[in-house]
Amino acid sequence: MQCKELESLLESEGLEQLDKDARLHLATCGACQGLVADLDSIISAAKALPAEVAPPDRIWISLRAQLETEGLIKEPAEVVGQTSVWESIVAWMKPRTFATAAAAALVLAAAIFLARVPQRSAPEVAKNPPVLEAPRVSQPATPTPATSSAEVHTNVATQKQSGIKTGELAPSPSESASFTLNQAELDVPDMQLAGNSQVDASLRQNLRTLNAFIAECEQHLKQNPQDELAREYLNTAYQQKADLLAAMMESGRGDN
Amino acid sequence: MQPTIKHRQSLSVWSFGLLLFAASTAIAASPEHQERHFAVKGHPVVVLQNIVNGRIEVKSSKNQEVVVSSTSIADKVAIDMEQVGDRIDISASSLSSSQAPHEVEANFQLTVPEQTELQLKTQTGLIYVEQVTGDMKLESVAGDVHLKEVSGYIIVKTTGGSLVCTLCSGKLEFTSISGGAQVLQPSLTNVNLMTTSGNILYDGDFIRTGLYTMRSGKGLVEVRFSGNDSFDLNARTNLGVVDNQAAAFLKPDTHASRHTASRYAHSLFGTVGQGLAKVELSSYSGTIRILKRN
Numbered sequence: 001m002q003c004k005e006l007e008s009l010l011e012s013e014g015l016e017q018l019d020k021d022a023r024l025h026l027a028t029c030g031a032c033q034g035l036v037a038d039l040d041s042i043i044s045a046a047k048a049l050p051a052e053v054a055p056p057d058r059i060w061i062s063l064r065a066q067l068e069t070e071g072l073i074k075e076p077a078e079v080v081g082q083t084s085v086w087e088s089i090v091a092w093m094k095p096r097t098f099a100t101a102a103a104a105a106l107v108l109a110a111a112i113f114l115a116r117v118p119q120r121s122a123p124e125v126a127k128n129p130p131v132l133e134a135p136r137v138s139q140p141a142t143p144t145p146a147t148s149s150a151e152v153h154t155n156v157a158t159q160k161q162s163g164i165k166t167g168e169l170a171p172s173p174s175e176s177a178s179f180t181l182n183q184a185e186l187d188v189p190d191m192q193l194a195g196n197s198q199v200d201a202s203l204r205q206n207l208r209t210l211n212a213f214i215a216e217c218e219q220h221l222k223q224n225p226q227d228e229l230a231r232e233y234l235n236t237a238y239q240q241k242a243d244l245l246a247a248m249m250e251s252g253r254g255d256n
Numbered sequence: 257m258q259p260t261i262k263h264r265q266s267l268s269v270w271s272f273g274l275l276l277f278a279a280s281t282a283i284a285a286s287p288e289h290q291e292r293h294f295a296v297k298g299h300p301v302v303v304l305q306n307i308v309n310g311r312i313e314v315k316s317s318k319n320q321e322v323v324v325s326s327t328s329i330a331d332k333v334a335i336d337m338e339q340v341g342d343r344i345d346i347s348a349s350s351l352s353s354s355q356a357p358h359e360v361e362a363n364f365q366l367t368v369p370e371q372t373e374l375q376l377k378t379q380t381g382l383i384y385v386e387q388v389t390g391d392m393k394l395e396s397v398a399g400d401v402h403l404k405e406v407s408g409y410i411i412v413k414t415t416g417g418s419l420v421c422t423l424c425s426g427k428l429e430f431t432s433i434s435g436g437a438q439v440l441q442p443s444l445t446n447v448n449l450m451t452t453s454g455n456i457l458y459d460g461d462f463i464r465t466g467l468y469t470m471r472s473g474k475g476l477v478e479v480r481f482s483g484n485d486s487f488d489l490n491a492r493t494n495l496g497v498v499d500n501q502a503a504a505f506l507k508p509d510t511h512a513s514r515h516t517a518s519r520y521a522h523s524l525f526g527t528v529g530q531g532l533a534k535v536e537l538s539s540y541s542g543t544i545r546i547l548k549r550n
Contacts, residue, residue, distance in 0.1 A: 198309070199379045202398035202416045206433040209453050213473050217540065220494070230494050233473055233540045237452060240433055244415065247397075 001025040006032050015039065178218070181238065184245050203248050210241045288330040294322040294339045299390060301373040304346040308333055308360040311381035311399075316370040316388050328362035335362060373408075400435075418454065436475065444468075451475060455542075459549070462487045464532040471538045478545040479537060481505075486529030495541035498524040502548045 001021045006029075009022055015036065018026065026032050185207070217234035221227060294300075300322055304312060310328070317323075322344050326335050332352040338345045348362035363381065368374075374392040376383055383394050383401045391409040394401050396417040403410065407425040418435040421428060425443035436454035439447065445466045449456050455475040462468060462485050470477050481487070481502070489506065491498045500506065506526035524546070537544050 199397050202380075206415050209434050213452050213540075227494065229492055229538060230540065233471075233494075236450065236471075237473065240431075240452060244433065247415075 003029060003032055007035065010035070010039065178214070178238070181241050181245065184249075203244065207241070207244055207248070210237055210244065213237050214241065287327045289325070289327050290335070291323065291325045292337055294324070294337075294344050296320055296322055296342045296344075296369065298342050299371045299373065300342040300344060300369060301375070302344045302346070302366060302368060303375045304364060304366070304377065305348070306362055306364065306376075306378040306381070307347070307349045308362050309380040310348065310362040310364065310378060312364045312366070312376050312378055312383045314366045314368060314374060314376070314385045314388060316372070316386070317367050318370070319367075320369055321367075322369070322372075323367040325365040326362060332360055333362045461485055462533040462535060466533040468533065468535045470536070472542050473540045475539070475542045476545065477537050477539050477542060478547070479535065480547055480549045481528060482549050484529070485533070486531060487527070487533035487535045488531040489524065489526045489528065489535050489537070489546065491524040491537040491544045491546065493522055493539045493542065493544055496522075496539050496543045498522065499543055499545040500524055502528075502546050505548050506546075 001024070003025075006018075006022050006025055009018065026036065214234065214237045217230050217237060220230050221234060224230065297320065302314075302322060306312060308328075324337060324344070324346060326348070328335060328348065332350065333348055334351050335348045336346070346364070348364075350360040352360050361381075368388060370387065371389050373390040374385065374388065374394070376385075376392070377395040378399050379396070380398045381396075382399050383396055384404075385392065385394070385402075385406050386404045387406070389407040392406070393411045393413075394403075395413045397415045398417055399414070400417045401412050401414065401419045403412075403419070403421045403424055405423045406421075409427045410421070410424065410429070412419050412421075412428070412430045414432045414435040416434045417432065419430050419432075419437040420440070421438065421442065422440045423442070424439065425445075427446040428439065428442075428444050428448070430437045430449045430451070432451045432454055434453045435451060436456060437449045437451065438457045438459075439449070440457075440459050442458075442460045443463065445463045447458070447466070447468045447470070449458075449470045451471075452473040453475055454472060456470045456472050456477045457480075458468070458470060458478070459480040461482055464486055466487075468487075470479070477491075483505065505528055506524075507528070508526065524544075537546075
């Protein structure tokens with residue numbers, strides 16, 4: 001038997017199925033012994049690799065909440081433990097493609113949200129107070145940035161309690177967008193981003209800047225819900241945050 | 257005597273070995289320079305994706321070719337260049353898992369025909385473009401973008417980097433989270449600047465029939481116009497103030513009959529000249545400053 005024959009036999013049959021001639025050749029050929037040793041080490045290394053890690057449940061909860069909010073799925077079923085369309089979506093999504101899908105969902109959610117928010121019409125512009133406008137708020141809003149993971153968790157928990165998950169109360173588009181973005185942000189703290197400390201620092205710093213600004217606008221809008229300018233800024237900040245998180249996920253995925 | 261000679265010989269061998277090692281290390285770590293020329297026929301499109309750090313400098317020449325000069329450390333960065341017709345694709349990616357920024361750096365110097373379309377993307381280095389005419393999309397995470405005498409539909413998107421646009425013409429769109437924008441002596445017919453926390457400075461003329469929108473969430477928005485300008489102004493801020501230092505030049509808004517004479521207010525509507533261009537300034541909590549250049 002020649003080395004090439006043994007090589008093709010290894011490819012087709014594997015190590016266990018070698019016949020007598022092949023074993024005889026293997027016993028006397030150093031090159032083929034090296035090949036078999038390499039194959040052995042590859043197989044051992046492959047077995048030692050961990051199984052694919054499933055994405056955390058909160059991601060599915062977030063996506064489900066968003067899809068329910070948008071009316072794309074209607075059945076108020078539990079996320080875990082049921083055979084549903086949702087599960088088939090879950091099964092379809094592999095961890096490897098998760099980051100892309102999540103990023104796309106974010107952008108989609110933000111786009112739907114922005115499309116739903118009523119734009120300022122011409123009559124509304126005409127109604128604007130002319131000349132010198134008085135200040136719209138008596139007290140400036142205090143920034144309450146949700147910069148840490150713990151704070152984001154708190155926000156999410158609060159929103160869950162307020163009925164977003166169960167669908168008891170229909171969330172406003174603003175709450176829905178905020179919820180989805182906060183959910184997506186949960187994965188970012190543990191993520192190695194661009195593999196570059198300067199870029200990572202910049203991305204994280206800008207996320208903090210956006211969170212602080214969003215918190216400030218949300219606080220202001222609670223007191224002044226009719227403030228169109230503040231709402232415009234909030235919508236833009238949501239869009240920027242969705243873009244930033246998508247970029248961060250993309251960076252993190254590129255490193256993995 | 258014999259042991260001393262042997263000792264000296266041994267020292268010499270060791271010294272030579274060390275020297276050789278140091279030299280080889282220095283060669284391995286020293287930046288590698290490469291230059292490639294791509295002949296083009298019409299208006300080329302240059303796409304550069306710099307996934308690592310580094311500066312991108314683009315200048316124009318009369319020659320119908322794109323010259324790409326790059327400097328990087330060979331075993332840390334992979335640089336690929338490809339020409340497909342008049343499109344030149346360039347990419348730089350990291351081969352290193354190191355977190356040290358200077359180790360994963362690729363700097364580019366491009367010389368392109370005057371009329372060239374650009375799509376440049378980098379992480380932290382400066383993007384500098386001079387005397388190029390053509391649509392361009394420039395993206396950076398933390399690096400600044402400096403443009404000089406460029407013309408076309410210019411889109412600049414940064415996360416934290418700032419824009420300085422000098423003598424630009426055409427249409428400009430800028431979006432950033434914390435980066436600022438300075439637009440100096442422009443001939444732009446359409447400007448849309450948006451930053452969440454950066455400052456905006458527009459120092460130049462407003463072209464008649466042009467549309468100018470400048471928004472900053474928390475930063476300063478400052479506009480310096482000339483006495484010959486003609487525009488309608490709409491300035492609004494939620495929590496900041498409008499600092500009107502050009503009250504003498506602002507007439508009541510001839511199109512919407514809104515005007516304020518007060519220097520500090522939350523909104524300001526007025527007209528300069530005939531009001532041919534439209535200027536919209538807003539800030540959520542920053543100051544909006546309007547003044548006339550001397």
